[in-house]
Amino acid sequence: MIELRDALVTAWTPDPAGGPDTVTRLLGPVSTTIAERRVAVVGANGSGKSTLARLLNGLVLPSAGSVVVDGLSTAHDGPAVRRRVGFVFTDPDAQLVMPTPVEDVALSLRRTVPDSTEREARARDALARVGLADRADLPVHALSGGQRQLLALTSVLATDPDVLVCDEPTTLLDLRWRGVVDDLLASLPQQVVVVTHDLDAARRAERVLVVDEGLVVHDGPPAEAVAAYESLMRSPSRR
Numbered sequence: 126m127i128e129l130r131d132a133l134v135t136a137w138t139p140d141p142a143g144g145p146d147t148v149t150r151l152l153g154p155v156s157t158t159i160a161e162r163r164v165a166v167v168g169a170n171g172s173g174k175s176t177l178a179r180l181l182n183g184l185v186l187p188s189a190g191s192v193v194v195d196g197l198s199t200a201h202d203g204p205a206v207r208r209r210v211g212f213v214f215t216d217p218d219a220q221l222v223m224p225t226p227v228e229d230v231a232l233s234l235r236r237t238v239p240d241s242t243e244r245e246a247r248a249r250d251a252l253a254r255v256g257l258a259d260r261a262d263l264p265v266h267a268l269s270g271g272q273r274q275l276l277a278l279t280s281v282l283a284t285d286p287d288v289l290v291c292d293e294p295t296t297l298l299d300l301r302w303r304g305v306v307d308d309l310l311a312s313l314p315q316q317v318v319v320v321t322h323d324l325d326a327a328r329r330a331e332r333v334l335v336v337d338e339g340l341v342v343h344d345g346p347p348a349e350a351v352a353a354y355e356s357l358m359r360s361p362s363r364r
């Protein structure tokens with residue numbers, strides 16, 4: 126369970142004219158408990174969705190308030206929180222660090238599987254389960270964008286997180302690969318929080334948070350929340 130308690134994120138913005146830096150509010154304060162298994166976060170570009178997602182595993186720390194995952198604070202128990210909460214970026218290249226898929230997945234297994242032969246076998250099994258067995262030894266850059274996103278997901282899942290936070294995991298993918306990644310996410314036993322611009326995907330969640338100008342402005346069942354978001358985007362002040 127993830128709890129945000131008056132979580133506020135601010136940033137210092139330099140003054141191009143050389144004056145004093147100013148403090149800008151990026152998100153919050155947000156207070157909410159996220160316990161549902163399938164949660165979507167929607168909102169306009171620049172509304173604060175990624176900031177909210179990054180708060181959930183401590184990639185961004187609150188400037189005030191707190192974010193607590195299963196009783197662990199992201200500010201004080203960062204490594205333990207990150208072991209529980211896996212994070213998938215929009216661009217898989219932001220997180221694939223090894224030359225080949227099998228090495229990348231094996232790297233994620235290093236904490237839990239000390240033996241290197243066993244680790245490689247497990248990595249190959251994990252890749253086979255997502256249909257990437259025949260890509261296991263290719264250079265990562267030879268994989269398609271969809272295959273790389275699937276690999277990034279497989280590597281994060283190999284760390285066995287309790288929660289998966291995905292920041293627009295299908296934005297760069299074509300329709301077919303979007304379906305593959307959506308199906309994989311839907312099949313997971315873990316709690317999954319997905320930031321998305323895909324309103325069909327949001328409608329399949331149990332709960333949808335609508336973020337606007339750094340605040341959660343709507344929070345509820347998908348049909349209601351997506352309708353609220355669409356109406357917000359259609360408002361004349363947006364044009």
Ligand SMILES: Nc1ncnc2c1ncn2[C@@H]1O[C@H](COP(=O)(O)OP(=O)(O)OP(=O)(O)O)[C@@H](O)[C@H]1O
Nearest residue numbers: 136137138151168169170171172173174175176177
């Ligand atoms: N470290 C930072 N310093 C200053 N401003 C920042 C910082 N991080 C994010 N921002 C600003 O905060 C706002 C929210 O950014 P965020 O990435 O959370 O939006 P988003 O809703 O995920 O957008 P998109 O859909 O375009 O990815 C943006 O205006 C962004 O420029």
